[in-house]
Amino acid sequence: MHVKVDDDRCQGHGLCRISAPDLFFAREEDGNAYVKDEHVPDGREDDAQMAADSCPELAIEVD
Ligand code: F3S
Numbered sequence: 001m002h003v004k005v006d007d008d009r010c011q012g013h014g015l016c017r018i019s020a021p022d023l024f025f026a027r028e029e030d031g032n033a034y035v036k037d038e039h040v041p042d043g044r045e046d047d048a049q050m051a052a053d054s055c056p057e058l059a060i061e062v063d
Helices: 016-018 043-055
Strands: 003-005 060-062
Touching: 003 043, 016 043, 043 060
Parallel strands: none
Antiparallel strands: 003 060
């Protein structure tokens, strides 16, 4: 599974970091989320999906 944050959509709500604080990080300058690695580790797919589902801006894409 891969995960991406659409920076144009992200508004820094931070709910993704509640679901998966080790997968999503807040950019210092604006609080927008980013991932350090688009590859979701084995066993963390549910957390990545939960983060995507929690985003009110639909900014997280998983495939
Ligand atoms: Fe951004 Fe959505 Fe997370 S708005 S900070 S990707 S919950």
